[in-house]
Amino acid sequence: MSRPLVCLNYQRGSFSLRALLLLFTGVLLVAVLLASMSASYGYFRQYVSSQLAGHAQDGATAVGLSLSNAIDGRDPVASSSLIDAVFDSGRYLSVEYLDHSGVVVAGRRTGLRKADAPAWFIHFADLPTPVATAQVVRGWQRLGLVNVVSHPGRAYRDLWRIAVALVLSAAVISGIGLLCLWFLLRQTLQPLNALERQAEAIGRREFRQRIRVAGTRELRQVTVAMNTMADQLEKLFYGQARLIQKLRKFNNEDPVTGLASLTAFDQRLKVEVQSEERAAPGVLLIFQLSQFAKFNMSRGRQEGDRLLARLAKIIEHFTSQHADAFAGRRMGASFVLYLPGVSSDDALPWCQSLLADIDDAYSAVANPLAVAVHGGLAPTVDGAGVPELLIAAESALRQAQSQSESGCRLLMPGSGAQLGAEAWRVTLQEALALKRFALWLQPVMSCAGLVHGKPLYHQVFSRINTADGALKAALFVPMAEHLGLIAAIDRQLIRRVLAHLRLRPQMPLAISLGNASVKDPKFQQDLLAELKAAGAVARNLWVGISELAIHRHREAATRLVQSLNDLQVSVVVDRFGVGGVPFSYLKNLRLEALRIDNSFTHGIDEHGDNRFFLKSVVDIAHSRGVKVFASGVETVEEFKVLCNLGIDGAMGYHLGRPFTADNHQLTGE
Incomplete structure (x- = not known):
């Protein structure tokens, strides 16, 4: 697999930009709502506490006036009846009437009953229970004091409901705010996903992917820059590829036929025959078109080049049927072909068939010229190099050219055991x-x-x-x-x-x-x-x-x-x-x-x-x-x-x- 040109640094556990913005904004939003909720809760707690204190004071004042005017505060029985009536309303923790010496003349007291709020909330709220005081007098005589403490049950219930409403409203507002923020970030940062995919594609050397220009002004600028970079890299790559391809064609291919040039063929033949690593038996074929000079003179060079290119297609088709076979053009109308791993017994009929196909194509174009195609075969042998192989093939070619009709001759430069196809x-x-x-x-x-x-x-x-x-x-x-x-x-x-x-x-x-x-x-x-x-x-x-x-x-x-x-x-x-x-x-x-x-x-x-x-x-x-x-x-x-x-x-x-x-x-x- 190809390695990326640009290595994207991914770290396990790292946040995406969208997650980071959501986290930061979400925390900020929640913090603001918590602060607001805390302030509102404090205000309502203070309000409820003041209401509780006011209620106690009103109760104390009412009892004090009643004992001073309506009922004789000096009568314990009457005073007790009044205090019982007030206390039985259930809105007070204690109502007491004390004389000058601090002795309770009459009074009632109870504990904090279960309120309509969770125990943990009551413990957390911890509302104050102030003691309200009022004087009891008869004319100019001061009889005593009335102490009243209001029951906070309703206050806890009201404060609990207010707290629940504040929490629910904060949660709803936070949820809606985060959802809107997520949608906004998703739409705004969507080009970043395309940028990431494009960067990965460039890392794989795939330059075709483009990003649709969208998003904020900054993201549009980055998108345009990335598209431009991909275009330039693609042009650079294609330019390099075309240059290399032209260099290869110039150095290794015949410009007319597209077959291997003389230098390239000889270089590859040297590897196949003389290289210690790849040396293996094979057969070399050299063949030549007769009367090609006359054909060029009568039809023109362009027609001659078209003929050679057409014959090269036949040769390429032949080499494609034989693994690792390769062919080239030596000069003029002379071609050369090498068949690795093939015995001379198999190569001779194959090459005769190839020359027959070339002769048919040549004759059809060259008519009325009497033309022929001659070939010389030479198998590789131990101890013989490329020069000896070429000499043997050329000698076989000259033998074939001694005959007027098309044909192929085989010349054995030495002896060597080779297996036939069967x-x-x-x-x-x-x-x-x-x-x-x-x-x-x-x-x-x-x-x-x-x-x-x-x-x-x-x-x-x-x-x-x-x-x-x-x-x-x-x-x-x-x-x-x-x-x-x-x-x-x-x-x-x-x-x-x-x-x-x-x-x-x-x-x-x-x-x-x-x-x-x-x-x-x-x-x-x-x-x-x-x-x-x-x-x-x-x-x-x-x-x-x-x-x-x-x-x-x-x-x-x-x-x-x-x-x-x-x-x-x-x-x-x-x-x-x-x-x-x-x-x-x-x-x-x-x-x-x-x-x-x-x-x-x-x-x-x-x-x-x-x-x-x-x-x-x-x-x-x-x-x-x-x-x-x-x-x-x-x-x-x-x-x-x-x-x-x-x-x-x-x-x-x-x-x-x-x-x-x-x-x-x-x-x-």
């Missing part, structure tokens, strides 16, 4: 049935990792165990693709790799899928089921998909990459640089890394164009959060140059040779 079918089916595919691992090292000795991960290769030794994947994979057996091999490989990861989860592994496996819906279904069943173990797996598979099977490859992203399985674009694919897939797919093909790294210390190309690739990939790895590093000089270019890691015989995985641990077959 022999390979038997060998591969037997290996599948008996599970003879062994896992070999090769470390991928960073520039610093070579010093510390710890690889970033290990690339997995499969080999077939035979009595004569292990057959490398470079030998049998092209034929397995041609015979339709690569998906079965990849299934077995996946099971063994996942079994290895279960036993050694600390060792990340990377596998490369065959092109036919990528486009096979049944294989995709089986692969995803295996990865889901593996659970967290699968997250230590890197799945490689060749750039050529992305080019030829775009929809199937995109669907597979997205499914792997959902399972948090890292995806690597394998053999980057030879697929001829525009860089747009870097924008549409979430990728972990690119793995540069051997043909670009081989001899890169002496190849200035490849260095410039790789430096541009590294820069644009890193700007997208995609790592860049290199393969086929065989010398210390190549590795130094790659490190200076800023790659994230590399593999090759210089950094570590493949070694067999521990067979006793692979029990998950």
Whole structure:
């Protein structure tokens, strides 16, 4: 998975801006309401207390006047009757009539009866119970005092009702205020959610997402700025991608046919034939159109270029039917094609069929010119390099050109045992049935990792165990693709790799899928089921998909990459640089890394164009959060140059040779 360009710092437990504003404003609102409620409660308590004191004083005055005027205060019986009548109203705690010496002449007293309020509230309110006093006189004679204390039951009841009303009103006002505030913040801050999604999309290098300009003036300004930044980043990325694509075409493709240029073909052929890591049997074909100079003179150069471009489509269709095959244009009407992992017995009829198709297309356009197409085949042999292979193919071409009709000749520069297609079918089916595919691992090292000795991960290769030794994947994979057996091999490989990861989860592994496996819906279904069943173990797996598979099977490859992203399985674009694919897939797919093909790294210390190309690739990939790895590093000089270019890691015989995985641990077959 690609790493974000901008890392958004999320912290567990941190508040969102909306929550923070709601909390702050809510606390402030509640504090204001509490203060208001407290002030109102204090006012009502004071009011009730004053009412209670006034009631007591009125009662004391009334009793005092009655004892002074209506009833003879000197008569204890009459005084007691009056006090009983007043006390029985239930509104007083005590009513007492005292003489000069403080002796109670008559009186009644009771405790605080249960009020219509909770006990805790009565304890909290604690209303004062002042004693009201009045004089009792007869003429000029002072008889005594009347002391009255009002009963606070009604006061507590009234105060309780007032308090409940205050709390309910504060709660309702707070709730309505917070709800209105939440709705207002939701509408006001809604652009922030879009800004967050856009920032995350930019972090994933997706620049298409735009935000509708809305909200407050400040948020509108931020929104406009973010949209502008996304537009500029998208233009920058597309500009870089177009530049890299043009550089690749300029350096590696023939401008007329779109096939590999002479330099690019020779570089890749050198890797396939002479590189210790990838060297495997194959067949080289050189073919040439006869009478093409006359055709150019009679029809014009533009017509000749159109003919070459049309023939290139036929050649590309042929190479698409043969795994890892590649073709190029040497000069004029001379083409070259290499078929890896193919025997001369199989290559001869295939190439004759190709030349027949080209001859039909050429003859139809060149009529009435008598034209022909001649080809020369040469298989690779041990000990022979690219020069010897080219010489043999050109000699075979000259033999074919000695005949007037179209045809192909085969020249064997030496002897070498090669299996035909049917022999390979038997060998591969037997290996599948008996599970003879062994896992070999090769470390991928960073520039610093070579010093510390710890690889970033290990690339997995499969080999077939035979009595004569292990057959490398470079030998049998092209034929397995041609015979339709690569998906079965990849299934077995996946099971063994996942079994290895279960036993050694600390060792990340990377596998490369065959092109036919990528486009096979049944294989995709089986692969995803295996990865889901593996659970967290699968997250230590890197799945490689060749750039050529992305080019030829775009929809199937995109669907597979997205499914792997959902399972948090890292995806690597394998053999980057030879697929001829525009860089747009870097924008549409979430990728972990690119793995540069051997043909670009081989001899890169002496190849200035490849260095410039790789430096541009590294820069644009890193700007997208995609790592860049290199393969086929065989010398210390190549590795130094790659490190200076800023790659994230590399593999090759210089950094570590493949070694067999521990067979006793692979029990998950």
